[in-house]
Amino acid sequence: MIAETGLASLWLAAGLAAYQLVLMILALRSRVEVARSIRAVAVAQGILTLIAFAALLIVFARTDLSVTLVAANSHSAKPFVYKVAGAWGNHEGSMLMWVTILAVAGAFLGTFSPRTSAMTLVAALGAQAALALGFYGFLLIASNPFARLNPAPIEGQGLNPLLQDPGLAFHPPTLYLGYVGLSIAFSLAVGALLTGEVDSRLGRAMRPWVLGAWVLLTLGITAGSYWAYYELGWGGYWFWDPVENASLMPWLAGTALLHSVNVLAARGALKAWTMMLAVIAFSMSMVGTFLVRSGILTSVHAFAIDPQRGAFLLALLGIYVGAALVLFAWRGANLKEGAPFELVSRETGLVINNLLLSVVLGVVFLGTLYPLLVEAVSGEKLSVGAPYFNAVAGPLALLLAVLVGIGPLIAWRRERRPVFKQLRIPLLLGVTALAVTVILAPRMGILPRLGLTAAAYLAAAAILPLTRRNPLRTPLATWGMVVAHFGIAVALAGMAANAAFTSERLVVAKPGETISVGPWLVQLQEVTPTAGKNWTGMEAQLIATRGHGPITLKPQTRYFTSPPAETNEAAIDTFWNGQLYTVTGKPDETGAWQLRLWWKPFVTLIWLGGALIGLGGAIALFGRIWRRRRREPEWRRGYA
């Protein structure tokens, strides 16, 4: 009954989406007054998808094996949290989550959008409904999550053991919220292009949605990076895997959009460019979803390879992105650019920021799809890996980091003061860091060395906008910017330190043997069998010392029976100055065990930086909403 309720809710929501689209067309063609009803429809649609998603969670929580999806992806002997999280650890469930977020975002847009003009809001809600309609069709026709299985099996097939991790509960929902949150910017841009109301008012309306989606995307990527780092047991935080790139591309476009929407909001300039970015950002989300869900690129994330579903998603991608780009070509050119600005101005700085981010986006996009294009043209198979991405995106990112320190110091419209004077201390710090690394670590690679230099410079430069200001009177948006830019410096320092100072040992050791890695001496004590709720395993006991008190690490190899698979559970110990990362492998015939040990100085700064960037965005978002509330009482009236 619960599965049927979910399915019925989905059909009803699809019907409402169609109705919402019709209302929008009526309003645009014959100026019928639909603002109130279209908002109500959007809210109802959001509630119906929430019911459908709750139904999915319930059948997974109960392990209702008469539902095909549960039988294929769950197992009664699985810990409860993974039973629930398993609801989105598969194709159909994750697509339902995608649609739910899309519809709920639409409901939010209908509820909280006081800044938008009535006509643009109606058009945007129509665009959101058109998006949702396609994905409802995809779910109901090609990936029904509620399909029944008759007769029901006695036991389910279980969830991929790599996904049986707390990361699954956090990473996909956050990332999806970010991906799909960008749909609001897309719909607002499409709506504004339809009504021709591209102005600073639209910029101010769009800004919080972009900020919110971008914060979630940042946190989702950071969490995913840490998850891959400890779960895969490869000791890396970023692999330039196609699916990782698929999440990075919307983030890069979103970051560019975040900055250009500020220009639109503050100065009414960069109109066409901002609309283009809003279209591109969500298009990249759809490209990402398509790449993951169709399995056309080889990746550790290749969950379900199904050409028919791929074709359906590709058709949706083509229709939505194509329609938005045609609309842009048709209407975007008529936009009058707003207030002019001088060469040396905040606007110019943000334009350069946007150009650099777009080039990085292009580089990642090309690298991700290049193997596909080459194979289509010449039939030759190749793969593009870290050497390309690091060599091309690395220098661009460093240049960007340098400019991040300068941009916020420049005034809007026209800068008359000499800005470089303010940068004396940051520049001094950067040069000092460079000198120290040259003296202490003369053989360090060029990118890590420049990375540490740029990080030292940026950490100081990021704080400059707060100096000579009363911290209590500084707007929260400025605080947010400072925290986020400081976060970039922190993450950069972590990446450079990890690249430059990591020590790695791969050994075959017998119990009793001691191995040195970095400053550590690690002794293998013994290897003992162990077991969990749905796995058995071997656990190594390692004693690590570094001059003082020993610590114990217990890396495991786990053998899962449903489905049969083996995972390596790394044992990681975190210190203020780095992480000791240990993985066990297989025994050989003499009773010795493979051990992989890493000492990774300051590696945690990478995720700390990511979290700071997200936190900065959240502070700015809070500041924008809070200020708006205080200043404009119509915010409350906007509820209706």
Add this chain to the structure above:
Amino acid sequence: MSRGLRFAPIALLALLLLAMIWRLSKPVDTSVRSNLEGKPVPAFDLGPALDTKLALSSRDLATGNPHLVNVFASWCVPCVTEVKVLQQLKATGVAVEGIAVRDRPEDLAEFLARNGDPYERIGGDPQSSVQISLGSSGVPESFIVDGKGVIRYQHIGPIESSDAAMILRQLDRAR
């Protein structure tokens, strides 16, 4: 904005969609082609894996006739089914050579006694060094080496009975 610039994104999208449609319409080929195909067997000289069998060196392969070199181990479960197919191949006149990876003589003797012995020679590779120089990442894997000692084909995973005809064709080509 100029006309051309306006339509550039649409053209890019069309190009991308074409490439993706092409990819979707053509199933992904996951077979791996060995880089060593067409190259001579790396020189090696293994001791006998068992006292009762002959040792194997790279010189034993360049004898004018093609050889099937099977990288296997007694502790490898798929090798048990594979060895039966290898015996059928041997019955048709194929010269089958073995490289036993990380094995113990007593285990190997028991494996051959229980499952049959298609091998003319078995070299013992206790440290996987020859296996690695052959570019083999696991057991079982098989190499077809022609009479001049050049690798002509690499088969990853067990040779199933359904692969036998294909292996014989590859051996014919190596003649």
